Amino acid sequence: LPVRLLHARGAGLGLALLLIGCAGPSSPHGYGPWEGERAASHIPAPDLSVTDVLGPVSGQGMEEMRRLDHQRDTVAIRLRRAFILVETGRHTLARTELNRLLFSQTPPSVPVEAFARYIRARSYAATGEADRAQADLERATALATASDLRTLIAAERPAAAPAPTPPVAAAPRVDLAFLPRSGWGARAPVDSRMVPMGRVFRLTVHHSGLLAGRGASDESAAAISSIQKTHMGGNGWGDIGYHYLIDPDGRVWQGRPVQWQGAHAGDPERNRGNIGICLLGNFVRGRDGQEPPPAQLRALQQLVVGFCRQYGIPAAGIYTHREMRVTTCPGEHLQLAVERLRRSLDGLAQASGG
Numbered sequence: 001l002p003v004r005l006l007h008a009r010g011a012g013l014g015l016a017l018l019l020i021g022c023a024g025p026s027s028p029h030g031y032g033p034w035e036g037e038r039a040a041s042h043i044p045a046p047d048l049s050v051t052d053v054l055g056p057v058s059g060q061g062m063e064e065m066r067r068l069d070h071q072r073d074t075v076a077i078r079l080r081r082a083f084i085l086v087e088t089g090r091h092t093l094a095r096t097e098l099n100r101l102l103f104s105q106t107p108p109s110v111p112v113e114a115f116a117r118y119i120r121a122r123s124y125a126a127t128g129e130a131d132r133a134q135a136d137l138e139r140a141t142a143l144a145t146a147s148d149l150r151t152l153i154a155a156e157r158p159a160a161a162p163a164p165t166p167p168v169a170a171a172p173r174v175d176l177a178f179l180p181r182s183g184w185g186a187r188a189p190v191d192s193r194m195v196p197m198g199r200v201f202r203l204t205v206h207h208s209g210l211l212a213g214r215g216a217s218d219e220s221a222a223a224i225s226s227i228q229k230t231h232m233g234g235n236g237w238g239d240i241g242y243h244y245l246i247d248p249d250g251r252v253w254q255g256r257p258v259q260w261q262g263a264h265a266g267d268p269e270r271n272r273g274n275i276g277i278c279l280l281g282n283f284v285r286g287r288d289g290q291e292p293p294p295a296q297l298r299a300l301q302q303l304v305v306g307f308c309r310q311y312g313i314p315a316a317g318i319y320t321h322r323e324m325r326v327t328t329c330p331g332e333h334l335q336l337a338v339e340r341l342r343r344s345l346d347g348l349a350q351a352s353g354g
């Protein structure tokens with residue numbers, strides 16, 4: 001079944017709310033530099049807003065496209081161009097433009113990705129690729145900080161069972177092994193403070209935000225134990241918030257058992273069906289940060305590939321914390337690594353016809 005999508009007008013309100021909810025739609029507004037024809041220049045350049053990006057397209061959009069060509073290249077213009085291409089049936093061009101926005105060296109901001117995912121979902125729906133449309137809508141939903149947008153998009157999904165999403169089928173088989181909770185001296189959880197996990201359909205990658213040493217086993221155990229103390233004592237949670245923790249040496253430690261919903265993504269709605277994976281270390285750029293060591297990244301990849309297979313999670317179901325809410329977690333270094341991983345898994349799923 002093709003996914004029914006919102007009309008641009010209907011999406012308007014929700015996306016507007018999304019933008020209000022974000023850190024700030026601070027795209028510089030106003031008139032582009034006078035680079036193009038004078039006749040075109042008195043029309044303001046599109047802003048990163050629902051009205052400008054998803055507004056109605058007149059005719060084949062040729063007139064507007066010509067005008068955009070003469071304005072300064074901004075993300076709002078690129079999104080608008082992609083939207084016109086989708087609305088006028090030029091899907092290949094539209095997706096090239098959108099993929100460039102989504103997978104560039106510099107990751108898109110949260111509002112830009114939400115727009116891009118939403119527009120790409122319309123394109124997939126128009127060409128009958130319901131699974132991919134669904135995956136993009138799910139992602140747009142997760143990026144939406146305003147609950148109104150999530151509700152709005154949810155209302156557009158098929159009422160019956162969700163369309164199957166392409167699992168990462170072609171990925172190599174891995175055997176997952178975890179160090180037990182006893183290995184880091186876990187305190188007993190308080191079950192009454194937790195809720196059961198339900199169906200797993202996504203996962204989120206974090207960093208601990210604390211510089212990690214060389215990865216000696218006892219150091220890692222102490223670090224994990226101290227995270228649990230903060231989560232249970234300071235935050236009053238039922239257990240450590242993450243389900244798995246990976247140390248610099250690539251050991252994977254069992255955190256909160258997956259039968260319980262985690263406490264890591266921001267709120268109960270974001271934690272729903274969401275496995276939390278924390279890499280010990282601080283992966284921000286600059287003096288205060290560090291690079292994730294290769295052994296740690298290899299372990300992350302194995303873990304993610306394993307969970308994608310086990311739970312049928314599509315590549316679009318792999319998130320980083322900052323894609324869930326406004327935060328620096330998991331730091332730029334790890335953010336880029338996860339984006340690379342997601343691209344490679346997306347490639348595998350598409351190559352296998354998923």
Ligand SMILES: [Zn+2]
Nearest residue numbers: 206207321329
């Ligand atoms: Zn985090």
